[in-house]
Amino acid sequence: MKKFVNDIDDVMRESLSGLVSAHPDLIRVEFEPTFVARRNKTPGKVALISGGGSGHEPLHAGFVGKGMLDAACPGQVFTSPTPDQMLAAAAAVDGGRGVLFIVKNYAGDFMNFQMASEMLDIENATVLVNDDVAVENSTHTTGRRGVAGTVIVEKIVGAAAELGLTLAECKQVGDRVNKSTASMGLAFTSCTVPAAGRTTFDIGDDEMEVGVGIHGEPGRRREKIKPADAIVDELLAAILDDLRPEHGRELILHVNGFGGTPLMELYLLHHSALSRLRSAGLAPVRSLVGNYTTSLEMAGASLTVTLLDDELRGLWDAPVHTSAMRW
Amino acid sequence: MNTMLIIRSARAVQQSILSHEADIEMLDRAIGDGDHFINVRRGCEVVANLTPELTELAPSDALQKIGMKLLGTIGGASGPLIASFFLAMAKTLDGIVEPERHDFAAAFAAGVEAIKLRGKADVGEKTMLDVLIPAARLLTRLVDENAALSDICAQMSDEAHQNMLATKDMIATKGRAYFLGERALGHIDPGCKTCQVAIEAVCDVVLQPDLKQEAV
Numbered sequence: 001m002k003k004f005v006n007d008i009d010d011v012m013r014e015s016l017s018g019l020v021s022a023h024p025d026l027i028r029v030e031f032e033p034t035f036v037a038r039r040n041k042t043p044g045k046v047a048l049i050s051g052g053g054s055g056h057e058p059l060h061a062g063f064v065g066k067g068m069l070d071a072a073c074p075g076q077v078f079t080s081p082t083p084d085q086m087l088a089a090a091a092a093v094d095g096g097r098g099v100l101f102i103v104k105n106y107a108g109d110f111m112n113f114q115m116a117s118e119m120l121d122i123e124n125a126t127v128l129v130n131d132d133v134a135v136e137n138s139t140h141t142t143g144r145r146g147v148a149g150t151v152i153v154e155k156i157v158g159a160a161a162e163l164g165l166t167l168a169e170c171k172q173v174g175d176r177v178n179k180s181t182a183s184m185g186l187a188f189t190s191c192t193v194p195a196a197g198r199t200t201f202d203i204g205d206d207e208m209e210v211g212v213g214i215h216g217e218p219g220r221r222r223e224k225i226k227p228a229d230a231i232v233d234e235l236l237a238a239i240l241d242d243l244r245p246e247h248g249r250e251l252i253l254h255v256n257g258f259g260g261t262p263l264m265e266l267y268l269l270h271h272s273a274l275s276r277l278r279s280a281g282l283a284p285v286r287s288l289v290g291n292y293t294t295s296l297e298m299a300g301a302s303l304t305v306t307l308l309d310d311e312l313r314g315l316w317d318a319p320v321h322t323s324a325m326r327w
Numbered sequence: 328m329n330t331m332l333i334i335r336s337a338r339a340v341q342q343s344i345l346s347h348e349a350d351i352e353m354l355d356r357a358i359g360d361g362d363h364f365i366n367v368r369r370g371c372e373v374v375a376n377l378t379p380e381l382t383e384l385a386p387s388d389a390l391q392k393i394g395m396k397l398l399g400t401i402g403g404a405s406g407p408l409i410a411s412f413f414l415a416m417a418k419t420l421d422g423i424v425e426p427e428r429h430d431f432a433a434a435f436a437a438g439v440e441a442i443k444l445r446g447k448a449d450v451g452e453k454t455m456l457d458v459l460i461p462a463a464r465l466l467t468r469l470v471d472e473n474a475a476l477s478d479i480c481a482q483m484s485d486e487a488h489q490n491m492l493a494t495k496d497m498i499a500t501k502g503r504a505y506f507l508g509e510r511a512l513g514h515i516d517p518g519c520k521t522c523q524v525a526i527e528a529v530c531d532v533v534l535q536p537d538l539k540q541e542a543v
Contacts, residue, residue: 033399075402076402079402079403080402080403080404081402082398082399082400082401082402082406083398083399084395084398084399107404108402108403108404108406108407111404111406111407111408111445111446112402112406112407114407115398115407115410115411115445142447142501142505
């Protein structure tokens with residue numbers, strides 16, 4: 001294993017400390033229990049809290065800031081955070097209008113957030129993200145997994161909360177974005193969890209895992225690598241088959257890197273996907289390209305499509321100021 | 328039943344789990360994701376470290392404290408499942424200073440029911456519930472029938488052992504082994520093995536001569 005590590009047990013603490021020291025104007029970090037919160041609490045709005053295992057950076061702590069999350073609870077690498085973190089984060093960022101949890105659909109995340117929700121004596125609700133169309137069930141889930149579409153949910157609901165929408169309205173927007181969002185990815189290489197010290201799975205030099213999850217868990221099948229256009233065709237076919245957009249529908253196209261694929265290739269994928277969507281009679285009016293929901297150093301990428309309407313497009317365009325997303 | 332029994336049980340479970348490390352690890356490597364034993368051992372350690380704070384507490388408060396500690400420590404899916412067990416037991420025993428045998432049976436049943444609800448699983452799905460649900464039913468029946476303590480413990484250990492072995496022939500429809508389909512056939516569920524080891528350890532503690540008078 002070749003990684004920048006001092007002591008395996010300190011990786012998370014040191015990394016979160018670095019995130020905050022790089023963006024001291026935006027965020028602060030608390031330990032025991034661990035959460036990242038906006039530097040200054042924003043009262044009078046619904047507080048948005050997300051979280052999940054570490055190793056997907058910048059998700060979620062990179063999206064704490066104005067127009068997006070109020071707090072994020074990072075777990076150990078690929079391991080769900082625990083309810084004490086969520087309760088402490090909720091107490092710290094509650095602005096008097098309730099707390100909305102945004103949770104990726106994984107058994108561990110779901111159950112830990114569910115227990116926090118039950119224990120929290122502040123009015124709260126949960127948006128469960130399950131945008132991955134690759135597999136119906138997986139090693140870590142009952143039902144579809146929550147992957148890169150989570151970023152879009154967090155951005156749009158974040159804007160809704162900033163506008164002063166109620167808890168119920170924010171949840172409704174979140175559920176609507178989730179329903180309008182579909183993703184699928186594939187991996188060329190595995191990744192190494194620092195504490196494990198070896199790769200999560202083995203894959204041949206000429207192979208790819210189609211429909212891979214963001215923890216390197218298996219997807220639909222293993223096959224020989226193909227040209228980028230053929231890959232994009234397959235991913236988009238699965239995504240559009242799920243969303244079934246009508247002709248001319250506006251949408252966001254999100255090309256997400258898993259951490260080990262250069263931007264050069266991600267933009268190549270964007271070029272390919274954009275022209276295919278246009279040929280299919282759709283209107284990709286917004287784009288997001290980069291490493292947003294990663295799997296450590298895994299090489300590979302996912303495509304995400306979110307169908308838009310006037311309200312969702314307006315919320316997507318609203319100002320955001322976080323360490324990993326800003327406009 | 329009293330708090331001292333809870334503490335002794337926790338200690339016995341920890342020792343027994345550690346002595347079964349090789350068995351449990353082997354099962355988890357076969358059909359799990361390899362971190363089950365680490366999680367269980369860590370859970371046992373934090374409970375052991377907690378015992379000085381438990382001695383003065385009522386059984387319900389001690390169980391509540393154990394549940395909350397596990398909830399904040401284990402993480403993943405197993406943390407909420409095992410914590411739900413202890414928190415539901417605590418709730419059932421709330422306000423009872425010296426729980427009787429039937430109180431404990433009711434608390435155990437409530438704990439198992441909480442795991443069932445949290446995990447949305449049931450008997451026959453190749454999860455720890457294949458040992459726990461029959462164990463809760465048997466305990467309730469034996470206590471209702473006023474069975475002797477030695478009979479209760481002997482039958483509970485025996486039942487847990489048989490149900491643990493029976494998971495070998497099951498296909499998982501919930502939990503970590505679900506994704507393996509028929510590949511999980513022929514392997515005992517690691518969670519069941521852990522639960523069986525724990526039940527046996529608690530039964531042994533209950534039967535220890537110096538505890539017979541005060542226990543359960």
